[in-house]
Amino acid sequence: MICEELTEDDIASLPALEPEGWGDIRPRFAYFLQSECCKPIKITENGQPVAVGAAIYHGDTVWLACIITHAEHRNKGLGSAITRHLVGQVDRSRYPTIYLDATEFGYPVYLKQGFEVEGQYAHLRRDEALTETPVSEFIRPFSESFREAAYAIDRFVSGEDRRGVMGDFLADSFMYVNANEELKGVYLPSWSDGPVIAANDTAGYALMQMRIAARPVAIMPLGNAAALKWLQEHGYHMYKTSRRMVNGPHRTWYPEHLYNRISGALG
Numbered sequence: 001m002i003c004e005e006l007t008e009d010d011i012a013s014l015p016a017l018e019p020e021g022w023g024d025i026r027p028r029f030a031y032f033l034q035s036e037c038c039k040p041i042k043i044t045e046n047g048q049p050v051a052v053g054a055a056i057y058h059g060d061t062v063w064l065a066c067i068i069t070h071a072e073h074r075n076k077g078l079g080s081a082i083t084r085h086l087v088g089q090v091d092r093s094r095y096p097t098i099y100l101d102a103t104e105f106g107y108p109v110y111l112k113q114g115f116e117v118e119g120q121y122a123h124l125r126r127d128e129a130l131t132e133t134p135v136s137e138f139i140r141p142f143s144e145s146f147r148e149a150a151y152a153i154d155r156f157v158s159g160e161d162r163r164g165v166m167g168d169f170l171a172d173s174f175m176y177v178n179a180n181e182e183l184k185g186v187y188l189p190s191w192s193d194g195p196v197i198a199a200n201d202t203a204g205y206a207l208m209q210m211r212i213a214a215r216p217v218a219i220m221p222l223g224n225a226a227a228l229k230w231l232q233e234h235g236y237h238m239y240k241t242s243r244r245m246v247n248g249p250h251r252t253w254y255p256e257h258l259y260n261r262i263s264g265a266l267g
Contacts, residue, residue: 001078003085006040008033010049017052017068019103028066028192028265029054037164038065041085043078051078055086056265059161061251062090064100065265079109087113087247097248101264107243115245120222121261124236126212133213136206142173142186149183150175157197157258159251165266166191174210176203185259187211192263193219204259205230211260212236223255 006029014026032038032054040054053067064086069078090098101121102110142150150170151163169191176185176198185198187207194215198204204227212218218236220228221244232238242264 001043001081003041003043003082006033006042006049006052006054010042010052013049014052017049017070019068019105025066025068032056032065035165035168039086039089040066041082043081045073051082053082053086054265055089056165057095058164060095061097061099061160062095063266064098065263067100067106069105074105079106080113083109083113092248097246097251099247100245102243102245103264107245110245113247115247117243118246118250119244119255120241121244122220122222122228122238123240123242124218124220124228124231124238126216126235126237128235130213130235133209135210136176138176138178138203139174139187139206139210140177142170142175146175146177146183150186153183153186153199154197156199157254159253162266174207176206178203188262189214192266193217194260195262196259198257198259200257201226204257208259219261221255221258221261224258226256227259 011026011030014029018025029040032040037057038054040052042049043051050073051069054065056063056065067079067082087098100110147170151166154166155161169188172190173186173188175183178184184200185203185207187196187210188194194211196204196207196211198207212234218231220231
C-alpha cells in the first residue's frame with residue numbers, strides 16, 4: 001500500500017469517504033492543505049482516494065487527524081497503513097508525543113500500534129432550542145494585545161504549544177477578561193468544534209453560556225465532571241464517548257480547564 005500526499009484535486013472526492021455523523025470533511029482537508037503545520041496523505045485505488053489521514057504538528061507534539069477509510073474498503077488494513085505512515089514520518093527526537101482521538105472503528109487499530117488510552121470525551125447534544133441566554137459583561141471580542149496570553153492559557157491547559165494552528169482562529173474568538181484586565185478564558189467559535197479554554201470556572205462557564213446559545217452539540221472531557229453536569233442541567237444528553245490516546249511520553253494537561261474540546265484532531 002503506497003501512501004501519497006493529498007492534493008487539492010482530491011478534495012472533490014472526499015464526500016465518498018465521510019463517516020456517518022462527521023459532516024462535510026472537505027473544509028478540514030482544505031485547511032490541512034493550506035496550513036504549514038499539517039501533512040495530509042492518501043491511499044488511492046483506480047485514481048480515487050480510498051483512505052486518508054493527516055498529521056498536525058505543534059511545538060513538540062503531533063496529533064493524528066481524520067484517519068478515514070472508505071466504507072467499501074474497510075478490513076483491508078488501509079487505516080493501519082495510514083497510521084503507520086503518519087507515525088513513521090514523525091521525527092520522535094523533536095516530537096516525542098503523538099496524540100489522537102479514537103472512534104470505535106479506529107480504537108483497535110491504534111492499540112496495536114502502541115497507543116494508550118489517556119482519557120475520554122463525552123459527546124453531547126440537545127434536542128430543544130434554548131431560551132435567550134445572557135452574555136457576561138466580561139466577554140469581549142478578541143484583541144491583539146491578548147494574543148500571547150491566549151497562547152499561554154492554552155499551553156497551560158493542554159501541555160502543548162499549539163500557537164501555529166491556534167493563531168489562525170484567534171481573530172474570530174471571544175475573550176473573558178476580568179475586572180483587573182486579565183485574560184482568563186477564550187472561546188474560538190471558528191476553530192472546529194468551538195473550544196472553550198479557561199483558567200478558572202468563572203470564565204469557563206461564562207464562555208460556555210455564550211457557546212451553547214449557538215451550538216447544540218458539545219464535546220467535553222470526562223475529566224471535567226462539573227462542566228459535564230452543567231451541560232446536562234442545560235438540556236444536553238450524552239450519546240457517545242471517544243477515547244483520547246497517546247503514543248510516547250505523557251504530558252501534564254488539565255481537562256478540568258477545557259470546557260469544550262477543539263476537535264478529534266486536536267484534543
